Amino acid sequence: MDFFGPVLDGFGVVLDPTNLLYCLLGVAIGMLIGVLPGLGPAATIAILLPLTYGVEPVTAIIMLAGIFYGAQYGGTITSVLLRIPGEASSVVTVFDGYVLAKQGRAGTALGIAAIGSFIGGTVGIIGLTFLAPVVASFALDFGPPEYTALALLGILLVATISGGSKIKALIAAAFGLFLATVGRDIFTGAERFTFGNLSMADGIDFVPIAMGLFGVGEILYNLEERHRAASAPATVANVWPSRKDLKQASGAIGRGSVLGFFLGILPGGGATIASLAAYAVEKKRAKDPSRFGKGAIEGVAGPETANNAAATSSFIPLLTLGIPANATMAIIFGALLIQGVTPGPQLITEHPDLFWGVVNSMYIGNILLLIMSIPLVGLFVKILRIRAAILAPITALITMLGAYTIRNSMFDVMLVVLFGALGYLMKKFGFEPGPLVLAFVLGSLLESSLRRSLLVLEGDPTGFFTRPISATLLVTFVIVAVWPMIKTVLDKRKKANAVLSDPKVKEKV
Amino acid sequence: MKKQFTRRAMLSMAAATAALSLAACGGNVGGGAAEGATFPSGPVTLTVGQAPGGSTDLIARAAAEGMAEKLGVAMPVVNKPGANGALATQEVAAMKADGQNLVLLNASLITITPLAVSASEAVTLDELDVIGGLSQDDYVMVASTKSGVKSVADLKKSESKLSFGTTGVGTGSQLAQALLLAQGDIKGTIVPFDSGSPALTAVMGNQVQVSTVQLGEAKPQIDAGTVVPLVVFSSERNSFLPDVPTAVEEGYDVPVSQYRAIAAPKGLSAETKTALVDALKAATARDSYKSFNESNMLSPKEISGEEVVTEWNELAAKYKKLTEQYNISLASK
Numbered sequence: 073m074d075f076f077g078p079v080l081d082g083f084g085v086v087l088d089p090t091n092l093l094y095c096l097l098g099v100a101i102g103m104l105i106g107v108l109p110g111l112g113p114a115a116t117i118a119i120l121l122p123l124t125y126g127v128e129p130v131t132a133i134i135m136l137a138g139i140f141y142g143a144q145y146g147g148t149i150t151s152v153l154l155r156i157p158g159e160a161s162s163v164v165t166v167f168d169g170y171v172l173a174k175q176g177r178a179g180t181a182l183g184i185a186a187i188g189s190f191i192g193g194t195v196g197i198i199g200l201t202f203l204a205p206v207v208a209s210f211a212l213d214f215g216p217p218e219y220t221a222l223a224l225l226g227i228l229l230v231a232t233i234s235g236g237s238k239i240k241a242l243i244a245a246a247f248g249l250f251l252a253t254v255g256r257d258i259f260t261g262a263e264r265f266t267f268g269n270l271s272m273a274d275g276i277d278f279v280p281i282a283m284g285l286f287g288v289g290e291i292l293y294n295l296e297e298r299h300r301a302a303s304a305p306a307t308v309a310n311v312w313p314s315r316k317d318l319k320q321a322s323g324a325i326g327r328g329s330v331l332g333f334f335l336g337i338l339p340g341g342g343a344t345i346a347s348l349a350a351y352a353v354e355k356k357r358a359k360d361p362s363r364f365g366k367g368a369i370e371g372v373a374g375p376e377t378a379n380n381a382a383a384t385s386s387f388i389p390l391l392t393l394g395i396p397a398n399a400t401m402a403i404i405f406g407a408l409l410i411q412g413v414t415p416g417p418q419l420i421t422e423h424p425d426l427f428w429g430v431v432n433s434m435y436i437g438n439i440l441l442l443i444m445s446i447p448l449v450g451l452f453v454k455i456l457r458i459r460a461a462i463l464a465p466i467t468a469l470i471t472m473l474g475a476y477t478i479r480n481s482m483f484d485v486m487l488v489v490l491f492g493a494l495g496y497l498m499k500k501f502g503f504e505p506g507p508l509v510l511a512f513v514l515g516s517l518l519e520s521s522l523r524r525s526l527l528v529l530e531g532d533p534t535g536f537f538t539r540p541i542s543a544t545l546l547v548t549f550v551i552v553a554v555w556p557m558i559k560t561v562l563d564k565r566k567k568a569n570a571v572l573s574d575p576k577v578k579e580k581v
Numbered sequence: 582m583k584k585q586f587t588r589r590a591m592l593s594m595a596a597a598t599a600a601l602s603l604a605a606c607g608g609n610v611g612g613g614a615a616e617g618a619t620f621p622s623g624p625v626t627l628t629v630g631q632a633p634g635g636s637t638d639l640i641a642r643a644a645a646e647g648m649a650e651k652l653g654v655a656m657p658v659v660n661k662p663g664a665n666g667a668l669a670t671q672e673v674a675a676m677k678a679d680g681q682n683l684v685l686l687n688a689s690l691i692t693i694t695p696l697a698v699s700a701s702e703a704v705t706l707d708e709l710d711v712i713g714g715l716s717q718d719d720y721v722m723v724a725s726t727k728s729g730v731k732s733v734a735d736l737k738k739s740e741s742k743l744s745f746g747t748t749g750v751g752t753g754s755q756l757a758q759a760l761l762l763a764q765g766d767i768k769g770t771i772v773p774f775d776s777g778s779p780a781l782t783a784v785m786g787n788q789v790q791v792s793t794v795q796l797g798e799a800k801p802q803i804d805a806g807t808v809v810p811l812v813v814f815s816s817e818r819n820s821f822l823p824d825v826p827t828a829v830e831e832g833y834d835v836p837v838s839q840y841r842a843i844a845a846p847k848g849l850s851a852e853t854k855t856a857l858v859d860a861l862k863a864a865t866a867r868d869s870y871k872s873f874n875e876s877n878m879l880s881p882k883e884i885s886g887e888e889v890v891t892e893w894n895e896l897a898a899k900y901k902k903l904t905e906q907y908n909i910s911l912a913s914k
Contacts, residue, residue, distance in 0.1 A: 118642075216772075256664070262912070270671065273664035273702075339779065395781070396778050402635070406639055415801060416801030416805045480661050520775065528788065530742070
């Protein structure tokens with residue numbers, strides 16, 4: 073009873089008309105900026121912060137939270153329709169989502185993503201409601217060695233999820249790791265591959281790389297294609313996912329929810345690894361893994377569900393421990409301080425109305441997002457009917473604007489062009505940009521965590537194996553890495569046995 | 582028919598997209614008004630060298646709000662993160678000295694970062710006209726509850742080798758901690774993190790035993806008892822943490838704080854500078870600004886531009902001398 077009282081009071085808070093209005097406002101803004109790559113939720117919330125000074129703390133946070141998880145919904149749209157992932161956690165959505173769109177099944181992809189996002193988000197909130205205090209300490213148990221093991225596992229998954237040639241994927245991933253080393257060394261302050269340019273001192277941002285390789289690279293490639301054969305604009309066959317699609321995606325949505333919820337709790341990179349892991353799990357489980365990368369609906373459902381569940385569970389460290397898990401949470405942390413509320417371990421006991429009001433507003437917000445996104449799916453898929461001659465410049469404009477808004481700098485726009493050219497060449501020579509981008513994201517996590525671990529462990533690598541979480545992750549790493557080899561050997565032996573036994577069978581007959 | 586409708590819808594959507602993005606990046610236009618026009622001739626842009634949402638950005642936005650009101654023009658805040666703020670500062674310093682472009686300065690960029698990076702990247706105040714100081718943000722050293730460390734004396738006595746988290750290379754956190762360890766002859770491993778939040782999280786989980794972070798970040802955890810405050814690095818006790826001794830009281834010569842100020846390109850006309858100084862004074866006098874400082878644990882330090890230059894240059898010299906005296910290199914470890 074003690075538990076449910078405040079929870080129900082929280083619903084009372086949410087159903088207040090002002091709060092409902094701000095919730096709607098938040099998710100609508102979030103969805104809109106999610107569609108725009110570059111201008112992320114963090115920057116938007118910082119700009120809109122003054123709007124919240126005059127309202128109640130709970131109302132303010134309901135709106136800001138809405139912007140954050142609303143943006144996760146919007147991000148899918150550009151990934152699927154235009155092949156431009158707005159953030160690292162939607163890179164894997166591009167693999168199958170864009171192919172589905174090209175096959176005329178954009179509606180299916182977006183519909184499944186919306187449903188998956190809704191379920192993932194809701195599972196995340198239920199987890200947040202019942203498990204928050206229990207799982208919060210999980211975030212504290214993750215020290216540098218654990219992040220090292222997680223990043224290693226993530227990079228291995230990058231290698232397994234790519235569809236084409238393994239060697240080309242490895243080359244692309246290695247180049248991604250190399251790009252991650254650009255910038256001022258955060259341990260020594262030494263300049264690495266910056267060529268004395270201050271714009272490179274903080275390294276290269278994710279957005280210009282992803283926008284360039286995926287978006288601009290695709291535009292350039294299509295320009296060339298159209299000279300060969302005038303390809304008809306994709307027909308938009310079925311706008312809604314069929315019952316069969318739903319059935320096919322249901323397992324992926326379930327697994328994505330759980331993976332996303334737990335990995336999302338980890339500050340720094342949780343959502344990206346969650347979406348990556350969800351994709352890898354679906355591919356491993358599939359009867360026919362070769363469908364992935366060619367329009368498998370689970371390839372959209374899994375990661376999209378996972379990144380939304382992760383977005384929700386990333387509130388757990390903030391609301392229960394007072395740790396902001398990502399840049400957006402850091403700003404919400406600041407917003408709470410300005411409102412005179414101290415985000416920290418005492419938040420639940422000192423401000424139960426705020427805690428439960430915000431948590432419960434997410435149920436409503438997710439329903440609002442689902443209601444908004446379903447009709448929008450119908451609208452957005454029409455974009456694909458637009459002739460490439462018009463759509464391509466618009467896509468290019470969105471990518472350039474997106475790159476510019478990160479730091480208000482033309483340097484990043486130049487980078488988009490540069491990576492666009494690289495993306496075009498990669499596509500022409502059969503390299504996929506996915507492994508490069510994901511390895512780039514995980515590379516800096518791996519490097520800094522490894523060096524930090526070795527400092528903490530005083531240079532003793534056995535320390536990785538004496539800590540339970542990092543040991544488990546590393547053992548998983550070894551199994552995932554070695555299993556395909558063992559399997560090949562076993563298969564060969566089986567085949568050899570079969571060949572050997574065959575003549576005997578004949579003899580007996 | 583239908584096709585055409587879609588096309589129009591797309592175009593208007595693209596236009597809306599463009600408008601939103603322009604609005605979001607602050608509309609950095611204006612500036613180029615007619616020669617000889619009186620100040621301000623259009624919006625005054627305040628550039629911040631840090632990402633949106635961080636403490637520096639929030640301070641800039643709080644100050645800009647009041648200054649805009651006094652000046653009677655919009656004062657958009659534009660974030661140009663890069664190289665600890667060096668990128669933004671150099672860019673603004675190279676602009677026309679008409680007062681239409683300002684930059685928010687972090688003292689550490691002038692006083693501490695030069696100790697960690699090569700001379701060509703170091704930023705000095707010579708190319709800037711400082712309008713005025715804003716506030717002081719203090720560093721506090723905190724220990725994990727599991728470490729059993731409750732004071733600086735405990736650090737000296739500790740049998741096991743401790744790890745010390747910092748918020749990054751070339752920061753006040755790194756300098757303050759390095760000086761304390763050197764002066765107290767305390768053995769330990771320095772572990773740099775990307776920013777304050779992961780350094781604090783690592784202490785909460787006892788991944789490192791001690792970290793030095795900014796007070797605003799650590800205060801909620803100190804209040805909740807999840808971390809133990811050891812010492813603050815301001816020269817006098819911090820009013821938000823009156824029970825915690827300063828490093829100076831403990832016998833260490835480590836006066837390190839973060840200060841912030843607003844500056845313009847060098848060569849402002851006297852009238853323009855007066856107008857900006859008055860606007861800044863009006864902004865910092867507002868109740869909303871004062872309560873902003875209070876809720877973010879910032880101590881007001883609203884000194885004149887000349888005082889900022891003197892104090893920061895003195896600090897830079899002092900830090901340089903101290904690091905040489907104790908043979909500390911911020912760049913190598």
